Amino acid sequence: MSYSPATQQFLKGAKDGLPFHIVIWPFAAIFGAIATQAGLNVAEVMGFSILVIAGSAQLAALQLMTENAPTVIVLATALAVNLRMGMYSAAITPHIGKASLATRAFAAYMLYDQPYALASIKFEKEPDLSLSEKLGYFFGVAIPIGIAWYLLTLAGALLGEMIPTDVGVDFAVPITFLAVVAPMLKTLAHVASALTSVVLVLVLSFMPYGTGLLVAAVAALLVGAQVESWMEKRKAAA
Template identity: 30%
Template sequence: MNTLSTTEATDVASATKSEAIRGVRAAIPVMLGFVSFALVLGAQATQKGLGVFEVPLMTGLNFGGGSEFAAIRLWTSPPHVLLIVAMSFLVNCRHILMGAALAPYLQHLPARKALPALFFMCNESWAMALADARKRAASRISLAYYLGVSSALYLTWVLFTALGAALGPAIGDVEQYGFDMAFTAVFLVLLRGMWRGARACRPRLVSLVVAALTCLLLPGAWYVAAGASAGLLVAILWEGQP
């Protein structure tokens, strides 16, 4: 019995390791896209007065590129803390909807595993985990695959924002090279991987139009909440319709 249990445990450990490695390999193209985007953030942060150690501390504790860019653009000396917190919450509110979409795929996990895993959820790891589950026609995500993707992206983000902070004074304004387009390009590729037909993507189109109009008409990051809310409302209204 002990030998059988040991063999089973070894098989489970081997399968978990294989899934984690599969996640890391799948994340490599996205990691490359993260590099330039992280360098931009790190360089901009040092130009606003943050130190080389403060930048990875911020990106490691928050792990939300959009809100970190918003915080850096609003950063002053002394900083307007309440304004930065409010804008960061507004930009990160999309994670509420992302978490709701992921919840059915996490029901098999106890809270002690699901909640720490959600700390590492970003746009890319969320999209890749969902796409992988749908590709396998599974009712749950592969936690090992998800953590492989997430850990690879997390380490890349923190390390290269720190590198950007260290190199920022030397490389100057990195946006002039178009590096800030990397995030948009990566996310467009992820959306392509989640394509399930024009009808299924109607909420995304509405979300895009509403977000674009809000961005043009209102200052700040209200377009994030407006686009997400519009897409969610349309998804609810059109659920089950041809």
């Protein structure tokens, strides 16, 4: 059977994204179980996953909600955790920015760590891909992972306490982030920003409701921007 180039790229993206399912499946199921055990009903859990579709932000927000943190802290923390999505958007716009408004809106919804990481690497290695091929690959990674996230979240929410939430898969989230972030640390500004965030999160861990994360996120952005500006001035002077 002969497929169009866009369909071929979609299938390639789906194949490349398969290793991430090893993390997504248990992570989604455990989130669903934890959320129901925290008092959310199935509709609320699914609304959470479908509307936010960002596991790290969802877990951070859920933890703060169980601690009765102020709503503004919950929202600010979730926003800080997801600030990287704005950078993802800026980085991928040159590749798919000419798509239709509806397509760009759906791509924005599906823009999370795994499809961004794989798509950015793909687009850099194969710059001659057409717009439809780039979209095909991006959605090939994003859609199957998104569907898996919904279904396994639902399974976790329905099974509730039948799913153990202490099976030790929490290590999978930082490992996934390392796999996504490490290839992107290509400049001194990137490294400086990453180191700043790591150090400050550890130093400020004593702050209530995880607000140290908010401070670390802002500081990392400022440091990264400052180093980038310094590097550009140095290049211009040279």
